[in-house]
Structure formats: structure tokens, C-alpha cells
Amino acid sequence: MSYGVTTIDVHKKLKLDKRQGSENWYVRLTLDNGKRVVKSTKTDDLEEAKVRAIELYHETKARIKNHLPAQTRKFKHVAEYAMARMQRELDEGGGKQAYKDYFSALRIWLIPYFGDTDVAKIDLAALTAFDAWRTETNKKPFSQSGINNHNAALNRVLDEAELHGWIVKSMRPTLLNKGVKSESRGSFTDAEYKKIYTALRSWHKKTKDKKAAATREVLRNYVLFLANTGVRHGTEALRLRWRNIEWQENGGERYLVVNVDGKTRKRSAVARDTVEGYLDRQSTLNPALSYDSFALLIAAKCNEHVFTTRLGAVANIASLNRAFNALLDDLGLKIGADGKSRTLYSLRHYYATRDLKRGISTHALSKQMGNSTAMLDKHYSKYSPLLNAKMHSGRDMRKIQKKEAAANGGGVVATAFNMLTAGKLDEAGLLAALGVERQNYVVTEEIAMKALAAKNDDLIKGDTLLRILNG
Structure with a gap:
């Protein structure tokens, strides 16, 4: 690959290039993993360019030794990469509609504030300062949902930076949200x-x-x-x-x-x-x-x-x-x-x-x-x-019980009292058949009338009648 019209070897992995259309020298450093760091020395003087190239070499080596990315990028540059990736996903029919909200958050808030900041330098202190600036600019505290949208957009930029090796995972800050808790909108009757x-x-x-x-x-x-x-x-x-x-x-x-x-x-x-x-x-x-x-x-x-x-x-x-x-x-x-x-x-x-x-x-x-x-x-x-x-008041339970008693209880009640009359069922058996001891026992009009008739015919005692009527 051609890097310019003139190339000077500083040493094995460090070169200086003079590009067409520019008088300044560009330093090109090849890392051990094969990737290259290219940066302008911002000077057209060869000796000065060599000094700056050596400085970049030692600075980069030190960053790698301390487990930091070999190079970084300005926030605006990384944000443009992130927005381009999201737009491609949308164009291909994927992505999320929320991406459009992220674009607004980046263009209106994040890029204006962080644009010229190295993405690797966005830490807790930087986020705290941004939050103060955002609140002052907005004239009032942001809602939690609004800040969540900003954080989601910022995360997309940090994802992009990590993907390109401009930050490492350990450098990613914990995003803040001290916004005002949003209340649900009203409804209608x-x-x-x-x-x-x-x-x-x-x-x-x-x-x-x-x-x-x-x-x-x-x-x-x-x-x-x-x-x-x-x-x-x-x-x-x-x-x-x-x-x-x-x-x-x-x-x-x-x-x-x-x-x-x-x-x-x-x-x-x-x-x-x-x-x-x-x-x-x-x-x-x-x-x-x-x-x-x-x-x-x-x-x-x-x-x-x-x-x-x-x-x-x-x-x-x-x-x-x-x-x-x-x-x-x-x-x-x-x-x-x-x-x-x-x-x-x-x-x-x-x-x-x-x-x-x-x-x-x-x-x-x-x-x-x-x-x-x-x-x-x-x-x-x-x-x-x-x-x-209706459910919490228990009315639905009472209605169910009455329906069950009306639908199913009639046959059981009639059979139980017929067996009592025929001498095939005693008073204890009658009480059990009617379900007097059960929690959902309901005294229907039919049960009351048949119990009174049975007492009148001396088929049951007074205390049995009271147990049937009172439950």
C-alpha cells in the first residue's frame, strides 16, 4: 500500500511519509499485531518530524504496556462511525426505530459537548460535567427516559470505539441517570x-x-x-x-x-x-x-x-x-x-x-x-x-358458589333427603352429603325447605336443623 510520495525509515517499524497535497510529515507506526498507527506530525521539518515520531513510538509502547489502546479517536469521529453503522442496519431492514432517537441525542447533545474529546478520556468526571451542562442548557432536569436515550446513544459510540480498539472494556465508564422519574400520562374514562x-x-x-x-x-x-x-x-x-x-x-x-x-x-x-x-x-x-x-x-x-x-x-x-x-x-x-x-x-x-x-x-x-x-x-x-x-371484593366467589349450588346441589340435596326419608341415611350422613362442614357451604332455598319438612316429619332433630340452616 502506498502511503505517500516520499517515505523515510526512522527505524524498522517507524516511518515518515510525505503525502501528496500536504507539506507536513506523517508518522506511520506498525504495531506487533500488524495494525498501524498513522498520525500527522504537523510539521514540514524532517528532523522535527523524526523527534515527534520517536515520541509517538514511546508513548504508544507505554500505552500498550499499561493495557491501554494503542491509539484513540475524537468522540465526533467515533460517533460518525457509530451512526453510519446504525444507518446501514436501518437501510438493510434491521436495526431499531430507536436508532433515530439516538441520532438526535448524538447531534443535539453528545457531539456538541464531547466532539473534540478523545473517546478514551470520557470518564466519570467527564460524564458528571456533561450532566451539569445538559441540565443548565435544558433549563430544567432531564427525565429518566430522556437520559436513558442519551446513555443508549453513548453506549453505541463506546461499542464502536471498543470494536476498533480505541478504548478497552476496562476504560468504559458507568453511565449516570439522575433524571426526574417520569410519571405515566393520564388516561380517559x-x-x-x-x-x-x-x-x-x-x-x-x-x-x-x-x-x-x-x-x-x-x-x-x-x-x-x-x-x-x-x-x-x-x-x-x-x-x-x-x-x-x-x-x-x-x-x-x-x-x-x-x-x-x-x-x-x-x-x-x-x-x-x-x-x-x-x-x-x-x-x-x-x-x-x-x-x-x-x-x-x-x-x-x-x-x-x-x-x-x-x-x-x-x-x-x-x-x-x-x-x-x-x-x-x-x-x-x-x-x-x-x-x-x-x-x-x-x-x-x-x-x-x-x-x-x-x-x-x-x-x-x-x-x-x-x-x-x-x-x-x-x-x-x-x-x-x-x-x-369484583374479584378483590369476593363477589365473584359468592356468585360462583351460588351457581355451583344451583347447578349441582339440587340433585345431591334431593337424593340425600329421599334417602333420609327411606331410612337409608342418618342425620350425620345428611350433613355430610349437604356439605355443611365445607367452607363454601351455601344454604339454598331448596335445602332450607327440605330441612324444615324433615323436622316437621321428625326425621331430624332440632340441632341438626339449626346446623343445616346456619352452616
Whole structure:
């Protein structure tokens, strides 16, 4: 490999190169493992360049002896490598949608602060200083979720540096997160949700602005879609294209399935049956679509975005947020009874609470919503007492006992008293057959009437009657 137009041997593994287009000398050091360290001496004087080359040689040897990387790179340089790798994964259909959040974290926060710092010099002190700068720049403490995103992005850069040998594992610092614990967004009651979708039927007519009206038309279908699929607002829903929606069969039944590119991975979410109507109405807004039926649209695997306005523009997150917040203000629903603000993301919480109320397990719900069961337990465990109030109160147990007694007890009761009348069963046997000593014993009207008749016929004693009646 040619390294320049002129090469000077300093010694066996150390050379100086003069490159075309540059007057400065570059030092080239070949390590024992065959890798090379190339660095500018920043001088065109040969003797000075030799001195700096020798300094680099001894410095590199010392780093290797102390189990440090032979060379390092500026943070910005390594971050560019990391972002290029993540972008390749996305282009190839892999990676995670969260990578796009990492790009923002790197460009807005990490590179501006650490850009000219050697990646090997990012330690606890550097991270502490960064945290102080970030808080001051942001004018308020970051949330834990925001800092987690920054840490994930930083880890990608450190992974890249370790991969190239610019840091060693022992040098990686423990990342900090002293952010403010984020609170879950508010949800809606069934009555509030009904109030919202009812108002949306005509809300687009209450503005003369064409763009605002077009956004509000989409908002109606968008709200109903979010509340009946559990799909994430913005990150998942607004990226949807018609080709991502399909019919799937299971057990002889047909279901509408939405294939989303989630926050952490791709998944398929089964939509509630009503979503077909909402999406069919939404499709009529897009002037680029012309299909005779919803079935033909789905079969066509069209690449158009689902949530497109009648003006031909894809609805954007800012416009939808603004429109929905204005609607909540008009309806007096912006703040819930729990004091929490509600947003479009609250419709995802509404979906989750409705499913939990129906008895859907957190495991099944996690597959639908793209969350871990631990995350669902963390955010929704506080709702469980009320969502399962009937179970916790014991009413469901009493109803089950009464149903069992009505369904199964009649035959046993009649047989037991018939045997008593025929002299084939004594009082102790009667009590055992009725289950008087069992914990779930229930005195039905039939048992009471037959016991009283048996006492009237002197078939049982008074204390036996009381035990049957009182349990």
C-alpha cells in the first residue's frame, strides 16, 4: 500500500511519509499485531518530524504496556462511525426505530459537548460535567427516559470505539441517570372517550382554515385507530403505510392485522373489528387513492401513508398534537381527575386499561403493545385493584358458589333427603352429603325447605336443623 510520495525509515517499524497535497510529515507506526498507527506530525521539518515520531513510538509502547489502546479517536469521529453503522442496519431492514432517537441525542447533545474529546478520556468526571451542562442548557432536569436515550446513544459510540480498539472494556465508564422519574400520562374514562369521538364527528367544520380542517378530519380516524389498536402515537402510527395492513386468518376467523415498526422491534398488532370502518373512511380522504372497496385497497399493498389528509399531505405529529390539545381544552378534558395532563399518547393507556379490565393478561397485552410485561406491571399495577374490584371484593366467589349450588346441589340435596326419608341415611350422613362442614357451604332455598319438612316429619332433630340452616 502506498502511503505517500516520499517515505523515510526512522527505524524498522517507524516511518515518515510525505503525502501528496500536504507539506507536513506523517508518522506511520506498525504495531506487533500488524495494525498501524498513522498520525500527522504537523510539521514540514524532517528532523522535527523524526523527534515527534520517536515520541509517538514511546508513548504508544507505554500505552500498550499499561493495557491501554494503542491509539484513540475524537468522540465526533467515533460517533460518525457509530451512526453510519446504525444507518446501514436501518437501510438493510434491521436495526431499531430507536436508532433515530439516538441520532438526535448524538447531534443535539453528545457531539456538541464531547466532539473534540478523545473517546478514551470520557470518564466519570467527564460524564458528571456533561450532566451539569445538559441540565443548565435544558433549563430544567432531564427525565429518566430522556437520559436513558442519551446513555443508549453513548453506549453505541463506546461499542464502536471498543470494536476498533480505541478504548478497552476496562476504560468504559458507568453511565449516570439522575433524571426526574417520569410519571405515566393520564388516561380517559369510557364516558370521556365517548365525548371525544362524538365531538370529532363535526369538529372539522368549526374552522375555516383548510389545513386545520383537513388535520381534524384525519384526527377523528387517528384517535379511533389509536384507542382500538394500542399502537404508539407518532413513532408507529404515522409511519404506517397501507401495505403494512393485512387480513389474517386464525381458527377460521379473519382478523385485521397492523404490522408496525415499533420502538424496539417490529410486531403485528390485531386491531379491534371496528377499526376496519375507521380505516375505510380514512382511505377516502387521500386523493391519491382510488379503490372500489377496502378489501381491494388492502390487497393492493399500496405504499401510500395511511394518515394522509385530503390535501395530499401526510399528517404530522405537531399538527395532530396541536389539534387534539385544542379539542381537549374545548371539552374541558385536558386535565384528568388525577391531576395528570392527557395527550394523544393517553389513548394507548386507555387501550391498555380497557384490556386489563376485560381480564387480558399482561403477557398477552405486552405482545400486542410492544412493551415488556415488567413495564406494563410498572405502569398499570396501580389500576389493578379497581380493574378487578369484583374479584378483590369476593363477589365473584359468592356468585360462583351460588351457581355451583344451583347447578349441582339440587340433585345431591334431593337424593340425600329421599334417602333420609327411606331410612337409608342418618342425620350425620345428611350433613355430610349437604356439605355443611365445607367452607363454601351455601344454604339454598331448596335445602332450607327440605330441612324444615324433615323436622316437621321428625326425621331430624332440632340441632341438626339449626346446623343445616346456619352452616
